[in-house]
Amino acid sequence: MAQPQPLFDYTGHLPECPTWSEPEQALWWADIIEGEIHRYHPATGTHRVLRFPEEVGCFALREKGGFIVAMRSAIWLADKNGLLTHKVCDNPSNPPLARFNDGGTDRQGRFYAGTFWGPADYNGAMLMRIDNNLTPKVIQCDIKGANGLAFSEDGQWMYTSDTPNDVIYRTPLDAQGEPGKRDVFRTFNNEQGSPDGAAMDVEGCYWSALFDGWRIARFSPDGEPLEEYRLPVRCPTMVCFGGEDMKTLFITTTRENMEQDEIEQYPLSGAIFTLPVSVAGVKKPLFIER
Template sequence: MFINCLAMHKSELLSDYIGTLPECPTWSDRDGRLYWTDIVKKELHWVQPKTGEHKTLQFDEEVGCFALREKGGFILAMRSGIYLSDADGRIEKKVCDNPSNPSVARFNDGGVDQDGRFYAGTYWGPRDFNGALLCRVDSALRVRVLQCDILGANGLAFSPDRRWMYTTDTPNHVMYRTPLDPASGEPGLREVFMRFPTGNGRPDGAAMDVEACYWTALFNGHRIARISPSGEVIEEYGLPVRCPTMVCFGGDDMKTLFITTTRENMSADEIAERPLSGAIFALRTAVAGLRKPAFKELS
């Protein structure tokens, strides 16, 4: 079954912000803010939609992905490793080195599971083989590499019933699912869930809704897709830009889908044609999304 909804819902600009490579949008119920990183600019941002207040935190390295901490502040997957910081971006502790080669592989996509553990995947810059990986930091700050044989780790999301972890490998046009032990959350063997044809968008960052449907940004595809638990594309939402990078749900009712986009490596002609590339959009949805858990540390 396929339902084309490209003309049924219209996204709106979140603000007048335009970035280079915005990624990892993360909604915070605690303060009513949307957080995101601009990887190329080495920045972490937040905006409060109700007031328009916007703040930028500057770092010395790329922040590929991050998560909010239950204790306040952030866990940050940066070029050289994973760190803990306070709410103002001041580094408090280094958790680990980048388990990939940091000279050619930066962190890219990540998030937190229902047990409060932080996952972070890398992107293999040379693109000569599948040299990236996915690792996990638990509440005791122990680090474990979970998966390899990846070119660009992306699309992390967890099913509401705790049975599945979904990921994508964007350059390879593939979406995976990995079975999880419902009690411990430990992963089993990864399996291919969907393959996307070339030339029509690649699966990038993602989010999960309460009906266990997976929402993915289709990089180079001008749109967002909603995929059912059985692997059917059941809805699509068009965008006025070519390259959305990631989505997350937020707002008081969790029915606003926030969408980051990029203008990295675009020509001046394309930016003139699509000047909103790099903006963040908000799309109202009929279904609520799952809240992103915060990273949980042992006290």
């Protein structure tokens, strides 16, 4: 069985939101705490860093070029060099206490972004969506830490996780991609790790990074565990599919809130790993503006 290997000589603070660009054959990701978006081109080894004025919770590549970026206080459009060009909306949560976290695009090219409630004393976070005409809309509340966003290839399901509450949800979508009532897909205990960022494969299975769990796992459409892969670090944060055949899994990890002795013992904490898998992943659509 293949084992995860470091992508290249890099460790970040809190890498998240890995995103594969098929036209570029390059991997993009955010380092939330450092306020950065990174690009790495495996064929040439080129590594580029764009810096932003606040934490970058998540982002998506735009059909028109550049990014839509969810920072702590607001969601912005940015050009290919990271220059903020248009403020889409303010963070509808309490920005000092709830920064943006996980997000991505649905089959219609709309951008979803969820927040993470910093005090962790109640479910004060939410999931919102930016439609193609740049209209913001709150989609779900009663969340402590929004994560795990992924959409099935057939457009029938949206998956999300609430990491601090150790649960993955599944929400049905209608023909226009509008969400219905969410249901519990799977719950976890402390020994298993907490479900963090995720991705879908073409067989309808859900791949989850299990924070504090030393591993990633693949779950069937019924929520049954099918495969798991152990990592040499404690806290994976998200996965995405990429490569020419979409059969390479990219895995981000973190060293946030780790003591120095743990970092010295597990120096790859914060690295990005790759893993060849036997099934292709669902491609992430670009954000489409109309």
